[in-house]
Amino acid sequence: CHGNPGPGGWAAILEYGPHRRELCGGFAETTNNRMELFAAIAALEALKEPCEVALHSDSSYLVNAVSRRWLERWNRCGWRKADKQPVLNADLWKRLLRQLERHRVNPVWVKGHADHAGNVRCDELAGEAARRTDLPRDSGFSPGE
Numbered sequence: 001c002h003g004n005p006g007p008g009g010w011a012a013i014l015e016y017g018p019h020r021r022e023l024c025g026g027f028a029e030t031t032n033n034r035m036e037l038f039a040a041i042a043a044l045e046a047l048k049e050p051c052e053v054a055l056h057s058d059s060s061y062l063v064n065a066v067s068r069r070w071l072e073r074w075n076r077c078g079w080r081k082a083d084k085q086p087v088l089n090a091d092l093w094k095r096l097l098r099q100l101e102r103h104r105v106n107p108v109w110v111k112g113h114a115d116h117a118g119n120v121r122c123d124e125l126a127g128e129a130a131r132r133t134d135l136p137r138d139s140g141f142s143p144g145e
Contacts, residue, residue: 001030001031004032005029005141006029008026008030008031008130009024009129009131009132010025010042011023011122012046013118014047022121023043024126024128024129025038025042026130027138028135029137030138030141031089031141033061033088033089034140037062037089037096040096041095044102044105045095050104052104055105056109056118058109058111058112058116060109063108067107071096071100072097074087074090075097079093089140091140
């Protein structure tokens with residue numbers, strides 16, 4: 001995001017054998033966390049059939065929520081955290097959970113800004129998307145979250 005919140009972009013790269021597809025987009029006002037989640041969701045939703053997926057992300061927020069099963073606990077607890085506060089970005093977490101039920105996903109954390117080729121390319125694509133002047137509204141974003 002340019003500002004947090006602010007205009008934001010997301011990007012994902014799908015790779016399977018020799019095939020490669022780049023996805024990206026953005027929203028006029030959103031947050032970094034929402035864009036990290038949206039990238040994962042868009043990538044998983046783009047898959048035409050259930051797959052086994054290695055999901056690489058530099059977002060520890062995303063990777064930990066999946067690998068440590070926070071999502072499952074939040075869902076069981078009515079989208080409330082252990083401190084009884086509402087889970088932020090619940091709209092996106094719910095969408096992600098549907099994809100995790102469809103695919104076998106292994107989250108893999110990668111260090112951001114550390115010469116990981118896929119991560120560098122995603123940063124470039126997301127940055128370009130965030131600079132567009134025709135970005136739609138992020139219907140799930142609420143200022144103050």
